[in-house]
Amino acid sequence: MDALQLLTWARGPGLDLALGIFVLGVVWRLIEVYSLGRKRDLAPARQHPGASGLRTVLRRSLPPPGMLKASPVSYVGGFVFHIGLALVVFLFAPHILLIKSLTGLSWPGLPSQFIDMVAVLTMMAMLVILADRINKPVKRFLSTFGDWFAWVVTFLPVLTGWMAVQHLLLPYTLMLALHILSAELLLAVLPFTKLFHAITLFGSRWYSGRINAHKGVPV
Amino acid sequence: MSATLEKGLHALREVIDAPIASYFSSCVHCGLCADACLFHTETGDPRYTPIYKLEPLRRVYEQEYTLLGRVKKLVGLAKPVDDAMLDAWQDLVYDSCTLCGRCSLVCPVGNDIVYMVRKLREGMAASGHTPDGIRSATRRTVEIGGPMGLKWPAVANVLRKAEEATGLKIPVDQPGADYLVLLSSMEIVNYPEYIEALAKIFHKAGLTFTVSSDAFEATNAGIQIGASDLARTIVTRIVEAAERLQVKHVLSPECGHAYMAIRWEGPNLIGRPFRFEVVHVLELLDELRRKGVLKMKDTFKDPLILHDPCQIVRRGGVLEAPEQLIRQVADNYIPVVDQQKWNWCCGGGGGASAIHTEEAEALRAKAFQVKKRQIESAGVDTMVTFCANCRIVIEEAFDHYQMDTKLLGLTELLAEHLEN
Numbered sequence: 001m002d003a004l005q006l007l008t009w010a011r012g013p014g015l016d017l018a019l020g021i022f023v024l025g026v027v028w029r030l031i032e033v034y035s036l037g038r039k040r041d042l043a044p045a046r047q048h049p050g051a052s053g054l055r056t057v058l059r060r061s062l063p064p065p066g067m068l069k070a071s072p073v074s075y076v077g078g079f080v081f082h083i084g085l086a087l088v089v090f091l092f093a094p095h096i097l098l099i100k101s102l103t104g105l106s107w108p109g110l111p112s113q114f115i116d117m118v119a120v121l122t123m124m125a126m127l128v129i130l131a132d133r134i135n136k137p138v139k140r141f142l143s144t145f146g147d148w149f150a151w152v153v154t155f156l157p158v159l160t161g162w163m164a165v166q167h168l169l170l171p172y173t174l175m176l177a178l179h180i181l182s183a184e185l186l187l188a189v190l191p192f193t194k195l196f197h198a199i200t201l202f203g204s205r206w207y208s209g210r211i212n213a214h215k216g217v218p219v
Numbered sequence: 220m221s222a223t224l225e226k227g228l229h230a231l232r233e234v235i236d237a238p239i240a241s242y243f244s245s246c247v248h249c250g251l252c253a254d255a256c257l258f259h260t261e262t263g264d265p266r267y268t269p270i271y272k273l274e275p276l277r278r279v280y281e282q283e284y285t286l287l288g289r290v291k292k293l294v295g296l297a298k299p300v301d302d303a304m305l306d307a308w309q310d311l312v313y314d315s316c317t318l319c320g321r322c323s324l325v326c327p328v329g330n331d332i333v334y335m336v337r338k339l340r341e342g343m344a345a346s347g348h349t350p351d352g353i354r355s356a357t358r359r360t361v362e363i364g365g366p367m368g369l370k371w372p373a374v375a376n377v378l379r380k381a382e383e384a385t386g387l388k389i390p391v392d393q394p395g396a397d398y399l400v401l402l403s404s405m406e407i408v409n410y411p412e413y414i415e416a417l418a419k420i421f422h423k424a425g426l427t428f429t430v431s432s433d434a435f436e437a438t439n440a441g442i443q444i445g446a447s448d449l450a451r452t453i454v455t456r457i458v459e460a461a462e463r464l465q466v467k468h469v470l471s472p473e474c475g476h477a478y479m480a481i482r483w484e485g486p487n488l489i490g491r492p493f494r495f496e497v498v499h500v501l502e503l504l505d506e507l508r509r510k511g512v513l514k515m516k517d518t519f520k521d522p523l524i525l526h527d528p529c530q531i532v533r534r535g536g537v538l539e540a541p542e543q544l545i546r547q548v549a550d551n552y553i554p555v556v557d558q559q560k561w562n563w564c565c566g567g568g569g570g571a572s573a574i575h576t577e578e579a580e581a582l583r584a585k586a587f588q589v590k591k592r593q594i595e596s597a598g599v600d601t602m603v604t605f606c607a608n609c610r611i612v613i614e615e616a617f618d619h620y621q622m623d624t625k626l627l628g629l630t631e632l633l634a635e636h637l638e639n
Binding site for chain 2: 203
């Protein structure tokens, strides 16, 4: 199989397979998690302004008082890498074309030089938080295979995508094929790794907000 | 009932619900919860990272409720939860967690970590991996009536003394009263002034109250140890007394975990809403303040800070009343940086203060350093709080560090300065 055949497979059957696993996986995991339900709270609720599930969904996107100082790398690195990733994935023109071909939806993208810079920043932030995971006793202590694996499968598509655009190291066709394959790996493992937080964090924040709002505490 | 691993695992399977499944699915091991936990900040030991304390529960969740985990278990790749593991986790689930819930406030993915620790304790209790101190407190509460083994005649004696000191009647088992007053053994034994304060305030407000001879104890060791069946037995006593005496309100004492037990867990334990309203004593006092009943004859002059007990404020939702009340009586109240729902625990809540091993006591003293820093940076000689358990823990810590900071109870402070 040469580079072109690999690219053709990645764009055709490979993409279908990855999307299939991703969609079914997400649906399965959502059912697995949320069908467990929860008991109704029989204690009479207390009202308090600002205490609700939705407010917690929004509030937890920002560092709580004192936390930025306690763990600046987690917050700054985390912000840069999450926002960077979102910009690169959803606002790079070729990605929008792919999404349009799959869903029919389309929106304007950002200039490719800008995306380029964002990709570099994203990778830098990811390297910093990796170093933090290795250096910080708590993070190192908590880390399992899943944490290193999730980092690698998130980093690879950014790296290969950037290298493909920059025509670095490997011929464009092969690098593009590797980029698409790595993105497909990311899609396929997302529902079954900690990357699934991208979806469940909304549910988690909402439950937390709701459970505590019942007691009148905005959390 | 004998505790076995089988029962423990069953209990863990039972407590796992959608929030817990969602929480475990969302954790990215960022470790930020460690920065919110006084047992970690004061020791630097990564074992005390809150989410790590939940590992047995997470493992059961993964192996029982996820496809991948079940496959791993099937092919022998999953490490089962066994007695050795639960034993190794006992100090993480009890000694170094006071259920203070500060970790739940910082998790970026929104995990309510303390919600899960409370549930994990069900499995620890059912499998018999609980500290002796909490186990005996629970046994005394179920068999005798309170965690300290206090019997009614002794309580009646304290009430009689309070009557003599105040010249006011403290009615016992009187039907139709506005309030059924609950107490915690620690108040009865260590801070009987609280009872005198209440008698004065009720008299001043023109409200009627009563104490029940068979349901005076408000604390619930069943909840702290994590045995819902025992917790139900304990809370049922109060429910039966309140309904028999046909009171409109049940007044929770200052004690934080007692408030959690009766106000928030109570109806869920017995499986139905109460036919009376549960009110924390500070909620009542704040209502009286708003009505203008709580007038002061003079004020407390020394500079002071407030220690907000976790289960009343952060976990209980009595957020604003404490500060309003302290401002009513104190001229020089100094708000601390981490106040109200952000306050740091005394280090001995959630049953931890009942654990008297050398390690647990040393850990408690260490964890108190955060409170010590709060007091020192405010530069005050007085701290006011409103939880008998916090008071005992803090007084022990003051002794340990040879601090001569004064510690006062808020209700008593108010009663002392109440207009005659």
